Every structure is written in structure tokens, then in C-alpha cells.
Amino acid sequence: MGSLVLQDDDRLRIMEFGTMCGIPSALNAVIKLGIPDILSSSQDAPLSSAEIIAQIPACGSSGSGANLDRILRVLSSVGVFQESLHDGGIRKYGVTPLCRYLVTNPSNGGLPLSSWVIANQDVVFMKTWEFLYQSVTTGADPFTAAHGKPLFDLTADNPRFRGIFDSAMSDNSNAYMRLIVEAYDGFQGVRTLVDVGGGIGNSLRVILGRHKGIKGINFDLPHVISKAPAFPGTL
Ligand SMILES: C[S@@+](CC[C@H](N)C(=O)[O-])C[C@H]1O[C@@H](n2cnc3c(N)ncnc32)[C@H](O)[C@@H]1O
Missing domain, CATH: 1.10.10.10 (Winged helix-like DNA-binding domain superfamily/Winged helix DNA-binding domain)
Known part of the structure; x- marks a missing residue:
């Protein structure tokens, strides 16, 4: 029974x-x-x-x-x-x-990591989850299926979401870069440092704040660089 x-x-x-x-x-x-x-x-x-x-x-x-x-x-x-x-x-x-x-x-x-939560809960990212199923049936990238364009094309066209996304990236990199510069000695002796996909430059700012002799280049898309604040040490 x-x-x-x-x-x-x-x-x-x-x-x-x-x-x-x-x-x-x-x-x-x-x-x-x-x-x-x-x-x-x-x-x-x-x-x-x-x-x-x-x-x-x-x-x-x-x-x-x-x-x-x-x-x-x-x-x-x-x-x-x-x-x-x-x-x-x-x-x-x-x-x-x-x-x-x-x-x-x-x-x-x-x-703060609140902007990370806000970005992930934003309607732009939330909409993509509906297309997870189709990513299997059609092979399409869910973000592009949801919005008709890839993520970084959307951030170029949508200043509201771009601000939210850039803040989320910065908050996230802030937290771990502070720990990395404490523990990592590989930046010693570096004269020029390029951060490829550096967003609004937060990682570079933390590194250059610790290693004053380095010249930094923040390399990102034009619409991101245009909003990135200037700070000492960047070229
Ligand atoms: C995951 S985010 C990382 C942001 C940054 N590392 C930080 O810690 O805040 C990826 C970055 O790559 C940039 N990106 C995407 N495609 C790019 C391209 N073709 N050339 C340069 N940057 C690009 C985006 O604009 C975005 O800022």
C-alpha cells in the first residue's frame, strides 16, 4: 500500500x-x-x-x-x-x-550593488527571458530576438538603459577591482594600460589610483566613452 x-x-x-x-x-x-x-x-x-x-x-x-x-x-x-x-x-x-x-x-x-539588481530587473533584460525557449527551437540569441538588435546596439540607441547598464557594470567592477589591486602585483612596472571594454572607466580609475605612474587608455564604444568621466592618469 x-x-x-x-x-x-x-x-x-x-x-x-x-x-x-x-x-x-x-x-x-x-x-x-x-x-x-x-x-x-x-x-x-x-x-x-x-x-x-x-x-x-x-x-x-x-x-x-x-x-x-x-x-x-x-x-x-x-x-x-x-x-x-x-x-x-x-x-x-x-x-x-x-x-x-x-x-x-x-x-x-x-x-553598492543595487544598480546591478536594478539593471537585471529592468524591462529590457526581463523581456529577454521570454525568448529562452526560442533560443533552443530557433537558435536565436534571446536578447536579439526580444529587441531586434544585440545588447550593445541597444545601449547605443537607448540612453535610459545605457545609464542603468553602465552603472551596474561599474558597481560590479568597483567591488572586485579594489580587492585585486590590493593583492595583485602585476601592475608594477606597467607604463601604459589599455582597458578594452572598460565601460565608463571604473576599473582603470581604481588601478590608476593605486599605481600613479601608469598612463591609462579606456577603450570602449563611442556612446560609452562620451559619458565616461575624465580622471587623472588617462590619456
Ligand atoms: C560587460 S561590460 C564591461 C564593462 C567594464 N569592464 C566595467 O567593469 O565597468 C562590456 C563592455 O564592452 C563594451 N563593448 C562592447 N562591444 C565593444 C566593441 N566592439 N568595442 C569596444 N567596446 C565594446 C561595452 O560597451 C561595455 O562597456
């Missing part, structure tokens, strides 16, 4: 995979609402959803604490925030080490 399985971990995992998009969507929402910065500014005192909403100008008088609680509880379940229960059953939320990557203010310990 077969046994009734009430707690089937595999079934729960597949359900979880099917709804995983909720996590990046919730991250996207809290970043746009500025919540990691609000919580990191509250000097380690956790805040309720009502207290958080009171600090979000866009909420005005129509902010929904119930909806914010649901979003914050989901993100607390994966360690982005820390949830605690207080008198009267009020839930409050504080920052965690993971949350530091979403805080934009460096004086609050921010190591």
Missing part, C-alpha cells in the same frame, strides 16, 4: 523555483523605495513598515504598510533584512550584512 507523503521536499523545491522571481522583484522594489538606506540610517534600531513608509516621500498618504510587510518578510526569509516581533505584534526590520550591498551611502557602510 502506498504511503501518503505530506512533506515532499522535492515538490516544495520545484514550487520554490517556480516563484523565485519574487526575490529579485522584491529587491527591485525595496531599492527603488530607498529602504536599505532608510534602515541603515536608523542607527541599528529596527523600524516597522509604518515607520519606514513615513520616510518614503513617494508613499504620501496612500502607502500600504501591509504590502510593505509582505515584501520585507520575503526578503527577511532570505537574509536581506532581519525581522523581529515587538509589543502588540508589530514587526520591525533591520539591516543584515547582506543588506550592505544594497545601501548606497558609503558612510552607512554601503558597498
Whole structure:
């Protein structure tokens, strides 16, 4: 006789995979609402959803604490925030080490990667996922299938998305380049350094900041270079 399985971990995992998009969507929402910065500014005192909403100008008088609680509880379940229960059953939320990557203010310990989340959740990238299936049936690149052109042709034509993409690349390279220049001695003795596909030049900026004698050349597409800020040491 077969046994009734009430707690089937595999079934729960597949359900979880099917709804995983909720996590990046919730991250996207809290970043746009500025919540990691609000919580990191509250000097380690956790805040309720009502207290958080009171600090979000866009909420005005129509902010929904119930909806914010649901979003914050989901993100607390994966360690982005820390949830605690207080008198009267009020839930409050504080920052965690993971949350530091979403805080934009460096004086609050921010190591921002929020633009990375924002870029990946942008409608431009989200639209490409719909074409994953066709990438197998037709062999087409999903990005080109979704937008009619490859990624770097789109960034040339779409200044809104280009800004988001360039910030995401910079935030990402910032984090690891700071570690690389601490540990890597291969830049010593280099006189000219070319960063091919250097984006708006962040990697070069970190390297030249550490190795003052190097002359740097940031090589990228014209529409990227035209927005790249100048800094000492570049030719
Ligand atoms: C993944 S991003 C890397 C950005 C950069 N390394 C950083 O850390 O911010 C790739 C870069 O390659 C550039 N790129 C793409 N095609 C290129 C080409 N044909 N010539 C020069 N740069 C190109 C893009 O504009 C983009 O900035």
C-alpha cells in the first residue's frame, strides 16, 4: 500500500523555483523605495513598515504598510533584512550584512550593488527571458530576438538603459577591482594600460589610483566613452 507523503521536499523545491522571481522583484522594489538606506540610517534600531513608509516621500498618504510587510518578510526569509516581533505584534526590520550591498551611502557602510539588481530587473533584460525557449527551437540569441538588435546596439540607441547598464557594470567592477589591486602585483612596472571594454572607466580609475605612474587608455564604444568621466592618469 502506498504511503501518503505530506512533506515532499522535492515538490516544495520545484514550487520554490517556480516563484523565485519574487526575490529579485522584491529587491527591485525595496531599492527603488530607498529602504536599505532608510534602515541603515536608523542607527541599528529596527523600524516597522509604518515607520519606514513615513520616510518614503513617494508613499504620501496612500502607502500600504501591509504590502510593505509582505515584501520585507520575503526578503527577511532570505537574509536581506532581519525581522523581529515587538509589543502588540508589530514587526520591525533591520539591516543584515547582506543588506550592505544594497545601501548606497558609503558612510552607512554601503558597498553598492543595487544598480546591478536594478539593471537585471529592468524591462529590457526581463523581456529577454521570454525568448529562452526560442533560443533552443530557433537558435536565436534571446536578447536579439526580444529587441531586434544585440545588447550593445541597444545601449547605443537607448540612453535610459545605457545609464542603468553602465552603472551596474561599474558597481560590479568597483567591488572586485579594489580587492585585486590590493593583492595583485602585476601592475608594477606597467607604463601604459589599455582597458578594452572598460565601460565608463571604473576599473582603470581604481588601478590608476593605486599605481600613479601608469598612463591609462579606456577603450570602449563611442556612446560609452562620451559619458565616461575624465580622471587623472588617462590619456
Ligand atoms: C560587460 S561590460 C564591461 C564593462 C567594464 N569592464 C566595467 O567593469 O565597468 C562590456 C563592455 O564592452 C563594451 N563593448 C562592447 N562591444 C565593444 C566593441 N566592439 N568595442 C569596444 N567596446 C565594446 C561595452 O560597451 C561595455 O562597456
